Amino acid sequence: MDKLLIRGGRSLQGQVDISGAKNAALPELCAALLTADPVELHNVPRLQDVSTMLKLIRNMGVAVQQGDDGCVRIDASGLSTPEAPYELVKTMRASVLALGPLLARFGEATVSLPGGCAIGSRPVDQHIKGLQAMGAEIVVEHGYIIARLPQGRTRLQGARITTDMVTVTGTENLLMAATLAEGETVLENAAQEPEVTDLVEMLIAMGAQIEGQGTSRIRIQGVDRLHGGTHTVVADRIEAGTFLCAVAATGGEALLRHARADHLDAVIEKLRDAGVQVEAAQGGLRVRSPGGAQLRAQGFRTTEYPGFPTDMQAQFMALNTVAQGTATVTETIFENRYMHVNELLRLGARIQVDGRVAVTEGAARLSGATVMATDLRASASLVIAGLVAEGETVVDRIYHLDRGYDCMEAKLRGLGADIERIR
Ligand code: EPZ
Numbered sequence: 001m002d003k004l005l006i007r008g009g010r011s012l013q014g015q016v017d018i019s020g021a022k023n024a025a026l027p028e029l030c031a032a033l034l035t036a037d038p039v040e041l042h043n044v045p046r047l048q049d050v051s052t053m054l055k056l057i058r059n060m061g062v063a064v065q066q067g068d069d070g071c072v073r074i075d076a077s078g079l080s081t082p083e084a085p086y087e088l089v090k091t092m093r094a095s096v097l098a099l100g101p102l103l104a105r106f107g108e109a110t111v112s113l114p115g116g117c118a119i120g121s122r123p124v125d126q127h128i129k130g131l132q133a134m135g136a137e138i139v140v141e142h143g144y145i146i147a148r149l150p151q152g153r154t155r156l157q158g159a160r161i162t163t164d165m166v167t168v169t170g171t172e173n174l175l176m177a178a179t180l181a182e183g184e185t186v187l188e189n190a191a192q193e194p195e196v197t198d199l200v201e202m203l204i205a206m207g208a209q210i211e212g213q214g215t216s217r218i219r220i221q222g223v224d225r226l227h228g229g230t231h232t233v234v235a236d237r238i239e240a241g242t243f244l245c246a247v248a249a250t251g252g253e254a255l256l257r258h259a260r261a262d263h264l265d266a267v268i269e270k271l272r273d274a275g276v277q278v279e280a281a282q283g284g285l286r287v288r289s290p291g292g293a294q295l296r297a298q299g300f301r302t303t304e305y306p307g308f309p310t311d312m313q314a315q316f317m318a319l320n321t322v323a324q325g326t327a328t329v330t331e332t333i334f335e336n337r338y339m340h341v342n343e344l345l346r347l348g349a350r351i352q353v354d355g356r357v358a359v360t361e362g363a364a365r366l367s368g369a370t371v372m373a374t375d376l377r378a379s380a381s382l383v384i385a386g387l388v389a390e391g392e393t394v395v396d397r398i399y400h401l402d403r404g405y406d407c408m409e410a411k412l413r414g415l416g417a418d419i420e421r422i423r
Contacts, residue, residue: 002402004395004409006386007418008368011252011291014415018240018259018284019045019406020070020233024195026094027172028202028233029053032074033062033101034179035206037228041072044233048403052092056084060098079106086112086143092403093117096124097169099145100177103136104156107149113140118375120334126163130174133159134181158183158222166191166304171218172199178220179208187218193305194234194263202231237263238311239405242380244268244287245315246412248276249322249388251291254415259285266308270298270316274323292322292388297362301330314340314381320360321349322388329358340378343371347385347393368393376404383408387417394422 020043029050032039044050044066054064054072061080065073082102089095093114102109114124124145128138131147134156138147149156158181163170171191176199178185190196192214200213206229209221240259247254248271261268261280268278268285274295277288289295297320302310310333320327321344331337338353345351346369350361368391373379379401386393395401398421401408409419 001396002398003422004383004398005420005422006383006393006395008366008387008389008391008393010250010387010416010418012247012250012254012412012415012417013252015255015257016243016411016415017257018235018243019043021045021195021198021236022047022049022404023168023193023238024198025050025233026053027097027169027176027195027199028231029057029072029074030097030101031176031199031202031206033057033076033079033098034105034176035226035228036077038073038075039206039228040230041074042230042232043070044072045070045236045406047406048399049092049094052088053094056088056095056098059085059088082106082109084111090115093122094169096127097173099127099147100131100173103131103147104177104180107154109147111145113143113145118339119337124170126165126167126170127173130161130163130170131177133161134177134185155222156181158185158220160186160188162188165189168193168196171196175200175210175218175220176203178222179203179210179226181222183222185220185222188216190216190218191304192216194237198234202229205229205231235260238309240264240285241267241309241312242315242405244271244276244278244285245319246384246387247287248274248289248295249292249319249384251289252416253286253288255282255284255286257282257284261285265306267312267316270300270308274298274319292319293324293363295319295323297323297325297327297360299328302333304333310334310337311377313337314377315384317351317358317360318344318381318384320362321351321364321385322366323362325362327360327362329360331356331358339374340381343374343378343382344385346371347389349385365390367391370394370396373397373400376400380405383412387412387419
């Protein structure tokens with residue numbers, strides 16, 4: 001089990017390339033299942049979750065070529081097994097994104113129910129409800145979602161669907177299924193995340209008829225078939241936000257190449273309120289900070305896009321623990337997304353959690369210790385804290401980090417951090 005060894009106290013300087021977005025690449029790999037023509041995806045990040053998704057679609061009989069230049073070529077003409085087995089789905093919940101495309105193209109799909117994970121139970125009832133509204137017959141048994149079209153039907157039917165809550169992958173599953181349905185589908189209460197918009201842009205390049213992406217109402221006119229195409233994965237706003245928080249906490253100055261300011265408004269606003277300088281520059285984001293101890297801690301509530309992203313909550317909390325003042329954080333999306341708190345306490349942070357609310361006492365002098373990663377963004381939070389803590393911090397179980405960050409320690413070393421991976 002790999003670990004990261006971090007010697008804290010160094011400021012970060014220089015420039016770093018932000019990779020393609022994990023949460024765009026994963027649905028976009030599934031979108032390639034909607035056509036028998038070849039599809040090329042560029043700027044695909046090198047992540048454990050991407051490798052798992054490629055294994056999953058190869059398992060279905062799909063031909064996949066992955067270059068080391070971030071280009072993935074997918075040919076789903078030979079897809080023979082519209083299934084996503086438990087062994088793969090249990091390691092990555094996003095496998096459920098195969099459900100909509102398989103059902104739309106083949107009229108059947110057998111996808112393991114994704115288990116919960118550290119941050120919550122993560123049900124997929126909205127995905128199922130929406131597909132049933134489009135005419136699918138779905139039973140859930142033995143831990144599998146078994147979906148098929150009714151006898152005599154060859155296509156899903158367009159429908160007007162209002163999800164009970166905003167769901168990112170729910171929106172993505174339903175809009176992918178709707179591209180090949182008969183007639184119009186309207187998704188109300190749709191997710192507005194930039195990764196949803198990026199997926200829609202790829203689908204339109206493949207011949208889909210979609211409008212309203214980036215708003216809460218997405219309209220899809222079904223077409224008979226989709227053709228192949230090429231798409232470049234949008235830059236990862238959460239990776240960019242993570243590096244913004246790292247430089248903010250350690251102090252220094254960096255250029256985050258390819259990062260998009262318009263995808264991080266809520267986070268950038270909070271960083272500016274804290275006393276960090278962030279501005280668009282040279283096709284990316286330039287960040288300057290005097291260091292955590294000179295900043296003012298900022299409270300926030302996580303909400304759906306364009307609000308403060310839940311995927312940035314843990315990282316910003318690490319910053320708050322060393323900044324001046326008390327800050328109150330409310331996590332409204334997931335029921336158990338404070339797993340990083342107990343580990344931050346081991347580093348000397350002062351945090352109190354009461355249900356969905358966490359209050360940090362700032363200006364803590366963090367001291368290095370051995371801590372354990374529990375989920376993807378919690379791991380990033382511990383790395384940020386380790387970069388500031390005095391002495392050595394060892395972050396254990398960093399396979400969580402490898403799921404969603406492309407060579408994080410190499411990128412941080414490139415900015416001057418004293419960090420290495422211990423096998
Ligand atoms: C996506 O997860 C992201 N993953 C998550 O990123 C992100 O935290 C989350 O959206 C919220 O932004 C991918 O895109 C692959 P949801 P998703 O459906 O789609 C409830 C990361 O760190 N819900 O928007 O699974 C759910 O329990 C990961 O990169 C239902 O009740 O999240 C949650 O409380 C973590 N029933 C809320 O809705 C459903 O059918 C939002 O979940 C679906 C969701």
